[in-house]
Amino acid sequence: MGLNQGGDGGFRKVACSFWRGRHHSKNLQMRKPLLAFLSGTTIWQLTLFLASVVVAAGQVAPSFTTQPISQTGAVGGSVTFTVAATGTAPLVYQWFKDGIAVAGSTGSSLTISGVKLSDEGSYQAAVRNVTTGISAVSSGGDHTMYVKTGGTLWAMGYNLFGQLGDGTTTHRSSAVQVATSVASVAAGRLHTMYVETDGTLWATGYKVNGQLGDGKDANLEFRSTPVQVATGVASVAAGADHTMYVKTDGTLWATGSNAQGQLGNGGNSTSTTPVQVATSVASVAAGRVHTMYVKTDGTLWAMGDNRYGQLGDGTTTNRSSAVRVATGVASLAAGGDHTMYVKTDGTMWAMGYNLFGQLGDGTTTNRSSAVRVATGVASLAAGDDHTMYVKTDGTLWAMGYNLFGRLGDGTITNRSTAVNIYKGLLSNAATLAFVPAITTQLSSSTVISGGAASFSVVATGTSPLAYQWKKDGSSISGATSSTYTIASTKTADAGSYTVVVTNSAGSVTSNSTVLKIIAPRLYSLAVRTALEANQILIVGFTMSGGAKNVLLRAAGPALGAFGVPQTMVDPKLELYSGSTLITSNDNWGGSPSLAATFQSAGAFPYASATSLDAASVASIDGGRTAHVYGPAAGAVLVESYDVGSGDAQRFTSLSARSRVGTGANILIAGFSLSGEGKRNLLIRAVGPTLGVFGVPGVLSDPKLEIYQGSTKIGENDNWSATLSTTFSSVGAFGLTQGSKDAAITVSLPAGSYTVQVSGADGGGGEALVEVYELP
Incomplete structure (x- = not known):
C-alpha cells in the first residue's frame, strides 16, 4: 500500500493514519x-x-523557466505548446487540457496535429521530480x-x-x-x-x-x-x-x-x-x-x-x-x-x-x-x-x-x-483558440415590401461568439445574434447586409448580401356578376417570373350565406392555356387541403363540404384564362389568389370579361395589393375595342370607377391617347383611336380595391376589365 511522492509532484510510499477515530478508548x-x-x-x-x-x-524542486504561450489554431493545422523547467533531474511532465490529463503527453512540448474545433481549451503542463x-x-x-x-x-x-x-x-x-x-x-x-x-x-x-x-x-x-x-x-x-x-x-x-x-x-x-x-x-x-x-x-x-x-x-x-x-x-x-x-x-x-x-x-x-x-x-x-x-x-x-x-x-x-x-x-494556462469562421454564408433575398426578410449565418470558433449585423457598412442597433430578421420590410430596408463575428481570437466578416424590396404586388382578383344559363364569365391572369400555385374559385351557393339573392346553383370552373383545357372542377367536394388553402389565402370558407361550389389549385406560368358558367342563371363570384411560395413569381395582370347589365348587374371586379408602400397600376374597361376581336354585343360606352371600401378614389369614362405608350409597356393590346373605352393609371397603396364597370349611357353589353402592374 502507498502513494508515491516526488519533489513537487510524484508520490512514493505514504501510509495514512487511522488511529484517531470514533472507536478509541x-x-x-x-x-x-x-x-x-x-x-x-x-x-x-x-x-x-x-x-x-x-x-x-541538495535536492532542487522544479521551477518553470519558460511558460506556454496561447495559440490561435486553424482547423486541420498544427499547434505546439512548450515549457522549460529546471530542478533535480530527471523531471517528469504531464500536459492537461481543461484540467484533464492528455494521455501520452509527458514531454516538455505538446503538439496537436490535425487540429479540430474540439481541441480548443486551456492547456497546462505539470512538472515533478522523479525522486x-x-x-x-x-x-x-x-x-x-x-x-x-x-x-x-x-x-x-x-x-x-x-x-x-x-x-x-x-x-x-x-x-x-x-x-x-x-x-x-x-x-x-x-x-x-x-x-x-x-x-x-x-x-x-x-x-x-x-x-x-x-x-x-x-x-x-x-x-x-x-x-x-x-x-x-x-x-x-x-x-x-x-x-x-x-x-x-x-x-x-x-x-x-x-x-x-x-x-x-x-x-x-x-x-x-x-x-x-x-x-x-x-x-x-x-x-x-x-x-x-x-x-x-x-x-x-x-x-x-x-x-x-x-x-x-x-x-x-x-x-x-x-x-x-x-x-x-x-x-x-x-x-x-x-x-x-x-x-x-x-x-x-x-x-x-x-x-x-x-x-x-x-x-x-x-x-x-x-x-x-x-x-x-x-x-x-x-x-x-x-x-x-x-x-x-x-x-x-x-x-x-x-x-x-x-x-x-x-x-x-x-x-x-x-x-x-x-x-x-x-505552468501558467495557455489557451488554444479559434478565430471565427463562417461555414454557412449569407444569400441574397428579394421580398415584397411589407413581407419578412431574414438573414442568418453559421459560424464556428472559440466561444463566446459575438455578432454585429451591418447595413451598407453601418452597424444595426440591437442586431447581435446569428440571425437578423426584419418582420415587415420597407423600401428603406433595401441595401447590402453583412455580419461581423468576433471572439477573443479575432473576427471575420461575412460575404455581403443584397436585400431587394419589391413594391406591392397584385395578390388576388375577385369578380362578381350575374350570368345567364351557360353564359361564360372569362377571368384572365398572367403569372410572370416562373410557375406558381394559384387558387381558383367559382362560388355560387356559398354566396347565399352573405345574403346574395338568386345565386348560381352549380357553377363549373375550367382553366385554359389558349384554347387548351388544362383542368376543371365542378364541385369542390369538401377537400381538407382546399379548405386549408382557403384559410391561408384569406378567402371566406365554403359553408358546406357538399356544396356545389367549385375550387381548384393549379400551377400557373404565363397567361391563363378561367371560364366559369352554369346550367342555370344566377349570381357567381370568381376568385384567383396567389398562394405559391417565392417572390420572383407574381401576377402582373388580372382581367375579367362578362356581360355588364344595369343596376345590381354591373360588372364588379375586386383586387388586392400585398406588401407595403405604393404600386402604380393601369386599369382598363374595354367595350368597343372588343368588337375588333369579333366579340358580339359589346358595351358601347364603358365607365370604370375605383373604390376603396365605399370611397371612390378614381374614375374614367373615355381613355386618353397619351396612355398608348403605357399600354405597350405592359403588353396590353391597343385601344381603337377615338373609342369610348375607359383607361386610367393610378398609384395605390397596398390594400383591397374594387373596380365597377357600367354603361355610361345606361346601356349594357360585353365588357373586359383589366388590372396591370406598371414597371
Whole structure:
C-alpha cells in the first residue's frame, strides 16, 4: 500500500493514519498527533514537508523557466505548446487540457496535429521530480516515521510508549534518526514496525496487546529501543493493536490483538508472538481491527472486524478466518473501517464504512460489497476516514473526512466524490483558440415590401461568439445574434447586409448580401356578376417570373350565406392555356387541403363540404384564362389568389370579361395589393375595342370607377391617347383611336380595391376589365 511522492509532484510510499477515530478508548486519546505540526495538514502536505527536508540536503524542486504561450489554431493545422523547467533531474511532465490529463503527453512540448474545433481549451503542463530522497512514510496514531532513500529511518511525534524507537520516551517535534538500512516502515496506533534491507523485522513501542510480537512480559509495557522479532520479512503492516507481515517465502504472519478475528488464525485470542496464518501472500494491509491481503494469484482475502462491511464479502459478519472476496487485485489499502483495492486493470474498488464519503462512490452509504470508484489508478492509501490515490498520470486525488483540511482541496468540506488536489508544479494556462469562421454564408433575398426578410449565418470558433449585423457598412442597433430578421420590410430596408463575428481570437466578416424590396404586388382578383344559363364569365391572369400555385374559385351557393339573392346553383370552373383545357372542377367536394388553402389565402370558407361550389389549385406560368358558367342563371363570384411560395413569381395582370347589365348587374371586379408602400397600376374597361376581336354585343360606352371600401378614389369614362405608350409597356393590346373605352393609371397603396364597370349611357353589353402592374 502507498502513494508515491516526488519533489513537487510524484508520490512514493505514504501510509495514512487511522488511529484517531470514533472507536478509541479515552485513555488512548492522546495529544494532537505530529501532523499538528502543520496544523491539521494532509498526508500529501506532510510528504511535501519531508521533501523540503531533502531539498535542504541538495535536492532542487522544479521551477518553470519558460511558460506556454496561447495559440490561435486553424482547423486541420498544427499547434505546439512548450515549457522549460529546471530542478533535480530527471523531471517528469504531464500536459492537461481543461484540467484533464492528455494521455501520452509527458514531454516538455505538446503538439496537436490535425487540429479540430474540439481541441480548443486551456492547456497546462505539470512538472515533478522523479525522486525526493524519501522512499517511505507512515503515520501512526500520533507519530510519524519515514525512510530516506539511503535507508535511514527517522521518527517524530508522540513517544510516551517508545514508539519512535529512539531509546527514550521523549516527544520529538523534529525528526530524529533511529535506524539504518531500513527498507520499509509501518506505524500502528502506539507501536512501530520496520523491515531492514536484510529482511529482519524490528519492533518498538506499546506491547501490551502483543502487537510487537516479541512475546509476553508482564513486567514490560512497552519498548523504546527496537527489538528484532523476525527474519526473512518482505513487508509489514500495522493495525491499531496488531501487526501483520509477509515473509520472502510468501507466508503471512500475525501477532497482537485479535478480539475481532483480525489475525485470521480462526480464533479471537490475543497472540504475543507471530503465528503463520496464510501462504502464497504478495502483500498485506491492516485496518484498525481488520486485515486484508493479496495472494500471488491476485485473489484478495479478508478477516477481522466487519461491522461496516469493510471485508467486502457481502455481509457485516466478523471473520476470524480469511475469506476470499475478490480476484485480479494488484494492490490494496486498509483504512480505519474501510478497504480500498486496485485491480490489475487499474480500476479502484471500495467497501466498508462510508459516513464521510471515504469510499468515493458519491454517497455516504456503507458498502458490504465492493463498488468501483475510479480508473487508471497507480497507487493508493487509506486513512481513518479518508482515502487518497495517485492516477497513472501522476495526479493525486482525495475523498472522505476533511476536518482540518486533511484532503488538501483548500476546504474543510467532506467529499464523497474524489477531488483532484495535486498535479505537480503547474505552468501558467495557455489557451488554444479559434478565430471565427463562417461555414454557412449569407444569400441574397428579394421580398415584397411589407413581407419578412431574414438573414442568418453559421459560424464556428472559440466561444463566446459575438455578432454585429451591418447595413451598407453601418452597424444595426440591437442586431447581435446569428440571425437578423426584419418582420415587415420597407423600401428603406433595401441595401447590402453583412455580419461581423468576433471572439477573443479575432473576427471575420461575412460575404455581403443584397436585400431587394419589391413594391406591392397584385395578390388576388375577385369578380362578381350575374350570368345567364351557360353564359361564360372569362377571368384572365398572367403569372410572370416562373410557375406558381394559384387558387381558383367559382362560388355560387356559398354566396347565399352573405345574403346574395338568386345565386348560381352549380357553377363549373375550367382553366385554359389558349384554347387548351388544362383542368376543371365542378364541385369542390369538401377537400381538407382546399379548405386549408382557403384559410391561408384569406378567402371566406365554403359553408358546406357538399356544396356545389367549385375550387381548384393549379400551377400557373404565363397567361391563363378561367371560364366559369352554369346550367342555370344566377349570381357567381370568381376568385384567383396567389398562394405559391417565392417572390420572383407574381401576377402582373388580372382581367375579367362578362356581360355588364344595369343596376345590381354591373360588372364588379375586386383586387388586392400585398406588401407595403405604393404600386402604380393601369386599369382598363374595354367595350368597343372588343368588337375588333369579333366579340358580339359589346358595351358601347364603358365607365370604370375605383373604390376603396365605399370611397371612390378614381374614375374614367373615355381613355386618353397619351396612355398608348403605357399600354405597350405592359403588353396590353391597343385601344381603337377615338373609342369610348375607359383607361386610367393610378398609384395605390397596398390594400383591397374594387373596380365597377357600367354603361355610361345606361346601356349594357360585353365588357373586359383589366388590372396591370406598371414597371
